[in-house]
Amino acid sequence: MLAYPLNLTGLCRCCASSKPKLLLCIGFVIAVIFFSYDTLKRKMPTPIRCSNSASEYFLYELCGNYTKRLASGSLCHPLCTGQVTYKQCLGHGITPHVLKASWKGTNIILKVKTVLDKNLPLNSSLMKSKQFDRNYFNINANLSYIKHILDEKRIVNMETLDYMFSECAGYENGVLSYQKMWYCQALLAREFLLSVLLKDSLNVPKLYGTCGHVFAVEDAPDAILGGRFFDYRPWDTKVKLALAFLDMVERLDNTTYGTLYICDFKFANFGVLSVDSGYLVKPIDMDMAWLPSQMKRVMVKESARWCSKDSDCRVAACLSKCNQWTHHCDPDFYTNNLINTCRWIFTNAKAFRYGLFDQGVPQKIQRHLSNLLKICSTPSDEPSPPTSTSMVKDLRQVLHKSIGITFDG
Known part of the structure; x- marks a missing residue:
């Protein structure tokens, strides 16, 4: 996001009036983008x-x-x-x-x-x-x-x-x-x-x-993940990656010790291996991954934090809610691995980087998939929400259908 608001209509009219002004405007836009990027980079930990x-x-x-x-x-x-x-x-x-x-x-x-x-x-x-x-x-x-x-x-x-x-x-x-x-x-x-x-x-x-x-x-290399500004990955590849993430969500929800909650959801924290059926996705950095009892302890500790809005209450991608009476975070969480997969992997449009389904979705499924992802990526109103098996099924069905595979449930 740029550091300064730009009047794009006025800028376009200015640029169209003459070649020197066009060059000047282009130089100005590049300078603003560079300055904004440099400022953001300085704020990020080295x-x-x-x-x-x-x-x-x-x-x-x-x-x-x-x-x-x-x-x-x-x-x-x-x-x-x-x-x-x-x-x-x-x-x-x-x-x-x-x-x-x-x-x-x-x-x-x-x-x-x-x-x-x-x-x-x-x-x-x-x-x-x-x-x-x-x-x-x-x-x-x-x-x-x-x-x-x-x-x-x-x-x-x-x-x-x-x-x-x-x-x-x-x-x-x-x-x-x-x-x-x-x-x-x-x-x-x-x-x-x-x-x-x-x-x-x-x-x-x-x-x-x-x-x-x-x-x-x-x-487990992560090179195949994380679409850039120009995303050349074939649709079949994106679908197979998405199905692999859904498989991962279901398996991590059903470990011997209960759900393994992943809170640091970003492309760089997942690796991909090729298998006969497509791909196998694995978390390659589990510093912010917790089993149920551990997750509860983490959130209880976070509940001591003062807050004014829900966005103040989060452990990376794992979100809680702010109690407007006490101004403390709720000692529970309102996202799960499926919600975070939809929020940060399937849809995550940022400058020069896109989620799996932010670009190149076939027109025949655009509206249907968009509606599913909107619902899927919304934090729950209930604490410790279980994974919606119906949502996983619906996502699988539309993805299989988009590449001509009959989905049998």
Whole structure:
């Protein structure tokens, strides 16, 4: 959106009067657009960028710690013996490092989340235990600590605990070094835990293993998403992408632990893999993804915020409402994954960027699809709204019909 209002009618008349004025007007418009873009860019947070040399040195240090037995994990041996090949560093605004590498002929993504406090908050009874000294933790104490963290996050699952134990296993004498425990703490980041808990979901990137505070997941490129000003993607491609998003919504609504709510809805946070049936969409950044109990806690925390309007009450794409009597946000949310998919993926017209259905919709379905998307993208009047199965069915039907496929429900 431009920073200054323009009288387009007057501007066009001015430009049409003479060639010099036309050139002057064009220069003025370009200057305004550039200034507006520059102003917006300055207000946006600068992403953390990393160089290849810094990334390679980081991996060198990690393997040094592995050699010294200060880092462990199933990925350490292949990473530090040349089986994993570093390819490039990917810039990111929150995560300190996101690196692309190759392993067994497949691209993988190495992620490093913010390391937790080095001073482990062990309880006093453990500190006084004979199993504890200044440099080591007993494995049983280590498991107790991990379970404590999982309880705090309201994620209690023996399979997860077993996974953490295998990844952060101690030495043969049954102890785990302080430094090694520090690395294992970092593995308790939300995205790592969700990758473990939801490892059986088709729409969650596969977890390949860990080394210290690094974990590796499959690479799901996002290049096919996000239409630009000139959107050359065929209609068939757009339809298959949309159907893949609807499949993702349904699967994330029905995980073993309930719905996985994605709140950071933007093209860059989703990757796409080609499959026999079309495409498979996966969230590739789950820093703002929550299971039901976690989502509730996040919204309750947000309810303490002062507000004057509904738009003040939001966690990224997940919206709440402002109570006009108390001027505090409602401790609930009024969007779900389907609503956010319609709001931010299917329709999201911005300067030089478009949603899947902002351009190139066949005329025969324009009105029908537009009406569906208008309803689909509207936040609910009810808290914690379930996904509308009828809306998913209607969207699938009109999309299948547009490419000549009979929809059987």
